[in-house]
Amino acid sequence: MTKAHQHPLEEILHSRIAIIDGAMGTTIRTYGMTETDIRGDRFKNSTKDLLNNGDLFSLTQPEMICDIHRRFLEAGADIIETNTFGATSITQSEFFVEDPREHGGRKDPDFYQKIIDDPSLGNLAWEINEQSARQCREWADRVGSATGRQRFVAGAIGPLTVSLSNSPDADDAGFRVVTFDQVKTAYAQQVRALIAGGSDLLLVETIFDSLNAKAALVAIREVFDQDGLTANRKELPVMISAAVGRGGETLISAQTTEAFWNAVQHVRPLSVGLNCSLGPDLMYPFLEELSEKADVAISCYPNAGLPNPLSETGFDLGPPDMARYLGDFAQGGLINIAGGCCGNTPEHIAAIARALDGKAPRKFEVRA
Known part of the structure; x- marks a missing residue:
């Protein structure tokens, strides 16, 4: 494939390190929102607490959400993520459907089939995703036009609140909810x-259950095959990012970094990488291993260290700390995309962007 046929972001990744935004949840908390704020008029009569349902904002x-996107873009982000980490009917059901376990029942496939078939939950999930993508699209285009530098919208696809890999019942290892x-x-x-809503990319992120991720990737493939997208482009690039523990394994399915790459490389993603779970001080060896094995771009957006309730952001590391660690990753030739997950505000992203300005990206092959 010649450069003329590459996606514009892939061209960038060969020439410099691209910056992805920081933590939406962390930044939302700095606005002091309350339960009343998230409910608004539309959800004022909801029977369950909604404040932890950040996608609903x-x-x-x-x-507020648009202001956060603007701040990350002005901090130097090339890629901003939609506010849709939990915007599926399955995850939204946690906030709008009575839990059968509170009355001696259990969540099981029959319960979740009702969730899938519920038009109100489906419509809500659709609206959150489409509107969030439109909000990102508006600000990415606005800031891109003002600065003369194209910005990209990544449709964020989170890991769900259920697992396909593990049973929640210690007495029934074969059971899945x-x-x-x-x-x-x-x-x-x-x-x-x-x-x-206008996403440029699809980002399957914070993968702690590889089978859940596989379902997301199969869904993406089927949507591409069944729908088509535009007259000029049938598919969107896919980015894949896993969350690993201290041993370098995905947190539920326990795949090693190499095994994880082997499981997803058939998708031919634009990038594969690591995010969340670990701070940058612990992530380096696993990122190094992934960089050695994968033949696509590598992304990295770690948490800002360990949780710390006394910190302003709830995490230990400040902007200079994250800039230093991500600079080390760049110095090691490990990354093409860099940013921050939990605990990373626009100020963190600005510091990372400054630290990586002019740093050479990791070399990887041009996709066929």
């Missing part, structure tokens, strides 16, 4: 809405 407090097809269906709806 895209509907009830769009001005949800089926692969149910998870795939929920993800397919999310993917379609993110595309409808």
Whole structure:
């Protein structure tokens, strides 16, 4: 493939390190939002607490969410993520459907089939995804035009609140609360809405359960095959990012970094990488291993160290710390995309962007 046929972001990744944004949840908390704020008029009668449902702010407090996107873009982000980490019907059901376990029942595939079939949950998930993508699109284009530098919208696809790999029942190892097809269906709806809202890329992120991620990737493939996208482009680039523990394994499915890459490389993603879970001080050896094995771009956006309730952001590391660590990753020739996960504010991203300005990106092959 010649450079003329590459996606514009891939061209950038061969010439410099691209910057991805920071933590939406962390930054939302700095605005002092309350339960009343997230409910607004639309959800004022909801029977469950909603404040931890950060995706909902895209509907009830769009001005705040857009302000956060603007701040990350002005801090130097080339890629901003949609506020859709939990925007599937499955995850939204945690906030809007009574938990059967509170009355002696259990969550199982029959329960989740009702969730998948519930039009109100499906419509809510679609609206969150489409509106969040549109908000990102507006600000990416606005800042891109003002600065003369193209910015990109990554449709964020999170890991869910259920696991396909593990049973929650210690006495029944074969039991799963949800089926692969149910998870795939929920993800397919999310993917379609993110595309409808104007996403440039699809980012399957914070993967702690590789089978959940596989369902998301199958859903993406089926949406591409079934729908088409535009007259000129049938598919969007896919980015994949895993969360690993101290031993370098995905947190539930326990795949090593190399095994994880082997499981997803058939997708031919634009990038593969690590995010969340570990601070940058612990992430280096696993990122180094992934960089050695993978033949695509490498992304890295770690947490700002360990949780610290006494810190302003809730995490130990400040902007200079993150800039130093990510600078070390660049110096080691490990990364093409860099940013921050939990604990990283626009100020962190600005420091990272300054530290990586002019640093050479990791070399990787041009995709065929």
